[in-house]
Amino acid sequence: MVPHLDAAYNLARWLTRRADEADEVVQEAYLRAFRYFESFTGSDGRVWLMAIVRNCCLSSYRRRKSDEVPFDERSHGVESGQSTPENQLLKRASARSLHDCIEALPLEYRETLVMRELEEFSYKRIAEVTALPIGTVMSRLSRARKRLQDCMAAKGEKQ
Amino acid sequence: MNCSSVEPLIGAALDGELEPSQQFQISEHLENCLSCKTAYRDLEQLQEDIRSRATYHRAPDPLMERLRTSIREEHNPSVRRAQPPWKWMAIAASVLLLLSIGGNLLLSKRGVSENQLIAQEVLSEHVRAMLTNHQVDVISSDRHTVKPWFGDKLDFSPDVKDLAARGFPLVGGRVEYIGQRPVAALVFQRSKHVISLFTWPAGSSVNGVRSQNGYHLVAWNKDGMAYWAISDLSLDDLELFSRLYGG
Numbered sequence: 429m430v431p432h433l434d435a436a437y438n439l440a441r442w443l444t445r446r447a448d449e450a451d452e453v454v455q456e457a458y459l460r461a462f463r464y465f466e467s468f469t470g471s472d473g474r475v476w477l478m479a480i481v482r483n484c485c486l487s488s489y490r491r492r493k494s495d496e497v498p499f500d501e502r503s504h505g506v507e508s509g510q511s512t513p514e515n516q517l518l519k520r521a522s523a524r525s526l527h528d529c530i531e532a533l534p535l536e537y538r539e540t541l542v543m544r545e546l547e548e549f550s551y552k553r554i555a556e557v558t559a560l561p562i563g564t565v566m567s568r569l570s571r572a573r574k575r576l577q578d579c580m581a582a583k584g585e586k587q
Numbered sequence: 588m589n590c591s592s593v594e595p596l597i598g599a600a601l602d603g604e605l606e607p608s609q610q611f612q613i614s615e616h617l618e619n620c621l622s623c624k625t626a627y628r629d630l631e632q633l634q635e636d637i638r639s640r641a642t643y644h645r646a647p648d649p650l651m652e653r654l655r656t657s658i659r660e661e662h663n664p665s666v667r668r669a670q671p672p673w674k675w676m677a678i679a680a681s682v683l684l685l686l687s688i689g690g691n692l693l694l695s696k697r698g699v700s701e702n703q704l705i706a707q708e709v710l711s712e713h714v715r716a717m718l719t720n721h722q723v724d725v726i727s728s729d730r731h732t733v734k735p736w737f738g739d740k741l742d743f744s745p746d747v748k749d750l751a752a753r754g755f756p757l758v759g760g761r762v763e764y765i766g767q768r769p770v771a772a773l774v775f776q777r778s779k780h781v782i783s784l785f786t787w788p789a790g791s792s793v794n795g796v797r798s799q800n801g802y803h804l805v806a807w808n809k810d811g812m813a814y815w816a817i818s819d820l821s822l823d824d825l826e827l828f829s830r831l832y833g834g
Contacts, residue, residue, distance in 0.1 A: 433654075434646050442644065450644070451650055455657055527642060530641060546637070566599055573598055
């Protein structure tokens with residue numbers, strides 16, 4: 429068996445959004461883990477491995493020179509804290525729209541959301557994987573959710 | 588607290604990530620504020636939707652095979668694919684062990700779900716015994732009293748050790764039902780902490796450490812018996828206990 433392989437693949441698949449790239453990234457991550465495991469001194473192997481997977485995803489992302497607009501935290505800010513009636517009414521979402529809306533999130537929001545909701549990581553663990561302060565994790569997650577709600581509302585996913 | 592200070596914290600409140608006093612203030616506000624309450628419910632709904640409907644991409648089977656091959660070649664480029672699998676297993680064992688620390692039990696591929704199930708049962712039996720204050724049916728610090736007590740209740744005789752001199756006095760024992768069979772539950776103490784040790788004859792191998800809900804579990808095999816120790820003790824102390832027991 430290979431430990432945490434599903435968690436590693438799930439993160440890579442959501443971050444790269446491509447099956448072939450996720451495959452490559454996961455292989456690279458486990459090779460790195462294998463090469464450097466002597467340097468591992470922490471107590472949580474999953475966090476350590478997820479951090480490596482994430483780094484491999486980011487390198488792959490840079491190599492690919494994606495045509496995406498570079499991430500800018502300011503331009504992705506939520507202008508107003510007020511919820512609109514549309515997103516207040518977000519209910520039972522179709523899986524397809526949900527999938528598309530998560531994939532449409534900027535990388536930084538997507539990774540936070542995936543680790544929080546699909547791996548059910550605590551903010552502290554996400555902060556450890558991403559090497560970010562917990563406050564940043566909290567605000568990225570909050571913005572990710574807001575954007576997701578807006579995206580779902582725009583797709584008419586409401587009652 | 589007013590809406591503008593509550594709103595940015597609603598998500599963190601939903602995730603249970605706030606200080607208890609803050610969490611309390613938020614729930615108090617939600618009781619009295621329809622708009623914030625609605626925002627909270629929307630987030631809750633969103634979370635439920637994501638968790639129940641978003642794809643969890645499981646690793647495809649061929650990937651595992653490719654991983655094994657590439658790690659094997661990484662280790663020794665001259666190694667051909669014909670290398671017997673046990674060699675790779677030996678190399679990988681140390682990596683896997685490291686990756687497993689504090690996370691999952693290191694288990695044979697076949698035994699994963701079964702052992703996860705047992706871990707869950709061990710945890711819930713231990714917690715239930717603590718909560719109901721029903722930890723032992725035979726109270727004795729004398730192993731010569733405890734061991735025979737199991738005689739007419741089990742189809743095996745558990746190894747009952749006296750570790751009082753090493754700081755783990757025996758409290759007693761009871762019979763539990765785990766993995767669809769009756770097992771011996773031995774209870775030990777370490778200062779204020781209680782350790783439950785479950786043991787039964789088992790052919791399949793189990794070995795590892797797991798932490799869950801503030802409890803640590805250490806599992807090992809010895810002389811054809813499976814041992815599962817669980818406690819809220821520090822992991823170091825529990826591993827010391829396990830070593831003293833022969834794990």
